[in-house]
Amino acid sequence: MKIYQYLLIFIFFSGCSSDFDSDVEVFDQQTFKWSLVTTWPKNYPGLGMAPERLADLVNEMSNGRLQITVYGAGELVPAMGVFDAVSSGSVEMGHSGAYYWKGKIPAAQFFAGVPFGLTAKEMNAWLHRGGGLEIWRELYEPFNIYPIPCGNTGTQMFGWFNKEINSVADLKGLKMRIPGVGGEVFKRAGGNPVNIPGGELFTAMQTGTIDAVEWVGPFNDLAFGFQQVAKYYYYPGWHEPGSTLELLINNDAWNSLPPDLQAIVEVAAKAVNQDLLDEYTASNNRALKELVETHGAVLKKLPDDVIEEFRQISKEIINESLSDPTVKLVHQSFQDFLSEVSNYHAIAEDAFVEARSNSD
Numbered sequence: 001m002k003i004y005q006y007l008l009i010f011i012f013f014s015g016c017s018s019d020f021d022s023d024v025e026v027f028d029q030q031t032f033k034w035s036l037v038t039t040w041p042k043n044y045p046g047l048g049m050a051p052e053r054l055a056d057l058v059n060e061m062s063n064g065r066l067q068i069t070v071y072g073a074g075e076l077v078p079a080m081g082v083f084d085a086v087s088s089g090s091v092e093m094g095h096s097g098a099y100y101w102k103g104k105i106p107a108a109q110f111f112a113g114v115p116f117g118l119t120a121k122e123m124n125a126w127l128h129r130g131g132g133l134e135i136w137r138e139l140y141e142p143f144n145i146y147p148i149p150c151g152n153t154g155t156q157m158f159g160w161f162n163k164e165i166n167s168v169a170d171l172k173g174l175k176m177r178i179p180g181v182g183g184e185v186f187k188r189a190g191g192n193p194v195n196i197p198g199g200e201l202f203t204a205m206q207t208g209t210i211d212a213v214e215w216v217g218p219f220n221d222l223a224f225g226f227q228q229v230a231k232y233y234y235y236p237g238w239h240e241p242g243s244t245l246e247l248l249i250n251n252d253a254w255n256s257l258p259p260d261l262q263a264i265v266e267v268a269a270k271a272v273n274q275d276l277l278d279e280y281t282a283s284n285n286r287a288l289k290e291l292v293e294t295h296g297a298v299l300k301k302l303p304d305d306v307i308e309e310f311r312q313i314s315k316e317i318i319n320e321s322l323s324d325p326t327v328k329l330v331h332q333s334f335q336d337f338l339s340e341v342s343n344y345h346a347i348a349e350d351a352f353v354e355a356r357s358n359s360d
Helices: 003-029 049-061 079-088 106-111 120-129 132-143 180-188 198-207 218-224 251-256 259-293 304-321 325-347 349-357
Strands: 032-038 066-071 093-096 145-152 159-161 175-177 192-194 232-235 244-250 298-301
Touching: 032 049, 032 079, 049 066, 049 093, 049 145, 049 244, 049 259, 066 259, 079 093, 079 145, 079 244, 106 132, 106 325, 120 132, 120 145, 120 244, 120 259, 120 325, 132 145, 132 325, 145 251, 145 259, 180 192, 180 304, 198 218, 218 259, 244 251, 244 259, 259 298, 304 325, 325 349
Parallel strands: 032 066, 032 093, 175 192, 232 298
Antiparallel strands: 093 244, 145 244, 159 232
């Protein structure tokens, strides 16, 4: 091959390389500006700050290439309109809880939390290492949504009441804000469950629209001031043992992102998922102490027979729902994982906590 032929080949590939580098540079500099709507009041402690932290992390890690503006409940869409807004593509992202969409997807409740189900640690393990997340994504695919776990409140409280609960009979006719399967259990036990967005709960209790309220736990309940409108604070949160929050992403928007930005979103969501659980674990005890010692809230444990009644009703409701093949599929995965981790926890964490509690 003559020297001029080598020269021509070199010039050709040099030009291609220059064009390729230019394309990569343009691709790397592409900026995305997204909107994220939530079910929570803007900047609300814990729940409302989780999407704010996500937006900050993504902006920082992407060097501004993916900028997310967060809107609280009612600013762009109603609190319970988050799923539809993301599904339709009117916004790119949402932050909420999967049990709010049980009317659309009955099996979705398992990805937030069901009575006597998985704790926060167990939920994270099932989703990330037990096949739960893959099932979740298949479930949301027909709605054009890509879900990612993005927060967990840990085990919640049962809620606030203005009357003592000494038996199941005391629940009869009570109007209580309680969502998901927990609300169905409460109804079958004689109560009247309602689903009201968080920002409306204090007024609903104050005006008597509802008689009792379940929200999250001491950290968030103190922020809403429920101790001003109710006297008795009941535990345990049998209905929400480890409530997962979800980051909802419109599939078309998600697929428009380059792989590195997708990875950044995934990693940021995982960081927020753990950070929020850490925040609740650190904050709940301090808030509970203030509620009881400063504000005079009366902390009470539900009677064992009431808890047992809730357990039996929960089993009945779950078993009845298994006629839906999708619910059956999700439940099988969920229950298999629960059985596995329960066996180990019995000789590990459960045994340790019992030993620690019995120490002098």
